[in-house]
Amino acid sequence: MNLHEYQGKLLFAEYDLPVSKGKIIFKAEDAIDACNEIGGLKWVVKAQVHAGGRGKAGGVKLIDDPKEAVEFSKKWLGNRLVTYQTDKDGQVVNSILIEECTDISSELYLSAVIDRESQKVVFIGSSEGGVNIEDVAKNSPEKIIYQGIEHKDLSLSIKAENIAEVLKLNDDQTKQFIPMIDNLYRLFIEKDLSLLEINPLVINANGDLHCLDAKINIDSNALFRQPELLKMYDETQEDPQEAEAAKNDLSYVSLEGNIGCMVNGAGLAMGTMDTIKFFGGNPANFLDVGGTATQERVAKAFKIILRDPDVKVVLVNIFGGIVRCDLIAEGVLAAIKEVDVTIPVVVRLEGNNAELGAKILSKADIDIESINDLADAAKKAVELAE
Secondary structure: OEOOHHHHHHHHHHOOOOEOOEEEEOOHHHHHHHHHHHOOOOEEEEEOOOOOOOOOOOOEEEEOOHHHHHHHHHHHOOOEEOOOOOOOOOEEOOOEEEEEOOOEEEEEEEEEEEEOOOOEEEEEEEOOOOOOHHHHHHHOHHHEEEEEEOOOOOOHHHHHHHHHHHHOOOHHHHHHHHHHHHHHHHHHHHOOEEEEEEEEEEEEOOOOEEEOOOEEEEOHHHHHHOHHHHOOOOHHHOOHHHHHHHHOOOEEEEOOOOEEEEEOOHHHHHHHHHHHHHOOOOEOEEEEOOOOOOHHHHHHHHHHHHOOOOOOEEEEEEEEOOOOHHHHHHHHHHHHHHHOOOOOEEEEEEEOOHHHHHHHHHOOOOOEEEOOOHHHHHHHHHHHHO
């Protein structure tokens, strides 16, 4: 689960990390009061969406008149911001963050991710901030440090100093940085994060470190123990089909093809999509209905797939294990009738009672292509999609 910048900064402040004084607004008429409450002569207004590249897309602006904050808010609130990290439709802006202006001396980069190979939280630091870290890694890899940190690491201060050296911090800044790393690590662990990024981490005009941005991803599998963070979930920033699938315990990811995929099991779903691609087709989605593909789950899956106007055919690939294929076949037929599916459907059943399931499908009064072999089923789906 992703957080907005303002939500990330609320967590930063909770962990004694230096952030700008700011206010979040949801109505344009609140902009002037927000600027007055923050104080100062200059402010930064930022459209809040779950995507990077906001500045280049016009979603961030430096202002010196509160009336400009009102104009900016009217322009963006309720409208969609398109950046290089969004699709062509962009993401809707429901809130604006107004912050005091920070005088920047230099920009740095700092993030933390989970390295599953070393089973550590790895901090990534660079003296090149405010740009895409991927470009720095490609063009100037010597300017990046990767520092693994373990639970209750007794050498944390030494490792923080190693990062500080790459960031080119002076002695005073390094003294600020050491407890900052400790606080960031605690935040990462205690809130079950999967990504924490500060780009840029800046040195302000006073020579102090300051978190100018905040990008936080939370491990969705750990949300059951993070009820306060779950309240921060913004469904409007998600793909509508993906949000609907999540409500129904379905794993769904939108893609750009025209063959809808309904599969039980993540590995089988990946294999199904690979097979479609192998035969020249393009999957429209990843959809895992789980190990218990009941009629209700299959019906909901059909509804979600069919919301994509680009889908021309649906390929159902089910492995009968705990649930018998004959029951799955009956569920598929019932779901197709319930949802009133009007596009071609190809069904491949394998596993427990697969032959009986195929026989049920073949006798149905619904136009279904029942094919036992995955390769043949994928080829047929590609053919029908064309």
